[in-house]
Amino acid sequence: MSGTTIDSATEIRPFQVEVPEEKLTELRRRIAATRWPEQELVDDRSQGVQMATIQALARYWTTDHDWRKAEAKLNALPQFTTEIDGTELHFIHVKSEHEDALPLIMTHGWPGSVIEMIDSVGPLTDPTAHGGSAEDAFHLVLPSLPGYGFSASPVEIGWDLGRTARAWAELMGRLGYTRYVAQGGDVGAGVTDAMGRQAPEGLIGIHTNLLVPALNGPMPTNTDEERAAAAQIATFRQSGQGYFVEMASRPQTIGYALLDSPVALAAWMADHDTDAYYKIAGAFLGDKPSGNLTRDHILDNITTYWLTGTGASAARSYWEAYGADAPAASSKPLPAPTIPFAFTTFPGEIWKTPRSWVEASYPNVVYFNEVDKGGHFAAWEEPELFATELRAAFTSLRTNGGQS
């Protein structure tokens, strides 16, 4: 199967997920052997992930969840690996049948993975089957962040957002794309923002659904809308960022439990933000999923983390991006991107980003919209709405592209 003349350093190899049955048996054994604490002393999320939620999740995980379905879903998509900058990177690459489709690289975050993005593949690459037109089509590239999912874990420090962004540009180059756009939320927004600042050749615009600069410094608080968003950030900082501080400062310490205990991993991942937590709790306790955020999809993602054993390496990405001891801590951020910037505010996101903050952060805003549903995991929860946003966000860049 080798014997090709392609340079092994830039070779792109097909990839399939094949998890041995004993790994699944071992996972079920560990879940069944879970030693549980007493339940929390409050009636809400204020002490963290509630026992009723995590126990319902654990029960469903061992009795109903079928990893093989997730595996088949992944393997139905063209997946590849290629080594970039010393790290073997995994990605899904789906070419649209439509000519002139716009190439798009979309980056997941924590505690996400390519699982978040795979239900957007249809609407984005095959728009005519999903209420769009041929002109809405994208060629889609969905990489796994270094240290996440099926990408390898970096074995040296320095894989910060900027380095990942450079790897993405290299990846798009290797795939032969000379004009493309990039998109991301959460950590993926950090990578996408960094790509915008680096402005590699070929990158003509970016879209994010999390306003990265609002994490890095104070934003204006002149209007009610701005003050409300600032208050949401303050609430997150006071009551919801334990995971963030721990992963940014001590990723290895928390990594031990994330690799050794499936329930610890599931709880740590479910404890992201209030909106997502209650949606996940609702899915397991009442079987009332919010959109596409179903029990199976949630467990597809958690099981991906478990089977790839990437709790510690994923946590390290926070250390690289935000840790006081990481190399990036002493580097100055690049100036704001001048390439076209598009943003969508999803109402359930940690804070509801006002247009004014977007305009204060990026000089060349070509698109801003506020939609009526969806939260932090927007692509996952509302894939059709998300795809509609990306179509609208990048329309003007396609037109310009045709002219140039």
Add this chain to the structure above:
Amino acid sequence: MSTVETATDISTFTVDISDEAIEDLRRRITTARWPTKEVVDDDTQGVQTKMLQELVRYWAEEYDFGRLEARLNELPQFITEIDGVDIHFIHVKSEHENALPIIITHGWPGSIIEMLGIIGPLTDPTSYGGTEADAFDVVIPSIPGYGFSGEPTEAGWDSARIGKAWAELMSRLGYTSYVAQGGDQGAGVTDAMGRQAPDGLVGVHFNFLDAVPKELLMAALNIRLAFSGDERDELSKVIAVVMRGYIAEMGEHPQTIGYSLVDSPIGLAAWMLDHDADSYGKISRAFLEGQASGNLTRDEILDNITLYWLTGTGASTSRLYWETGRAGKASLKDPPPHVRIPVAYTVFPQELFQAPRHWVKSAYHDLIYYNEAEKGGHFAAWEEPEIFAAEMRAAFETLRDEGSAS
């Protein structure tokens, strides 16, 4: 059968660990699934894999699981229900008359194990270079949710409530004139007792300035520029303490981290060892180089971790931080009364920060004793029991005289 009222009954307590529990622990340790090692050569990404693997190897292969039970059962242990929670405590009376009763409170990630080494020097000073006049009757309780104490089943067990329970405990034991001591979370409890000033409490000693977050830190943040260079260094250490990942997580979402701590022994061990750089370095050298700092030996460290594991208290111990955070916020609006009783303070040189005398003085007006010990860190009583005991003797000397005079 007893005529004693149930609610105030004090029962003797014996630790009884089942073989199954130990077998289960061993199995979990030996089947642990490990992450790839950290990608740095130091502890800046947290507990290092090499160190934790050596700890786990020693735990599974060399550590004597019978130690914990045997050590504790040599001591008089009791349980009594206070305010709805079973409180476990060690109570060792000195043979010397006029011994001064003292209640000593551990912290996180500590337990009564930290305090076992000071029992001899405190209760039996003549065998440890002291005199009869140095003797203490020692009471060492387990904080609610820790060790063999019961877990609170309702929110509200903050330092102040624990402080009140301790006063009730001392009163049940018949002590009418006693002192209290604490570091770490134990300093929070002891500080609360000082403010409550229950009948009989004649003085307190700290080896950690818990009052900093409550009183000094807020003031200091506003007048930072007024501090000298050295003090700014200490202050930035204080702020760094508050900003630690474990405090953020346990203070916000103790239940979430609780699942890790109760289900994974290596997750628990790593989380407990990642307390402060000094103690981490000492523990690391104990396991990797066989060089214990003082009494902080491999067996001592594993006694403590094993106690947390076997009692399954990872979540309930974490909740104390949640309670402390809530109480801290409430106290900003509604500050508790000042401490008016005598306060003694010892700075240990490797503690998280070395509180200058006037910080202590500004928090506690009646500072009767302040000393810098020659060695010891955050777990001072555990690491240097003799020095710690000598500090207790010196700190409370004047209060004994007053006590006997009154």
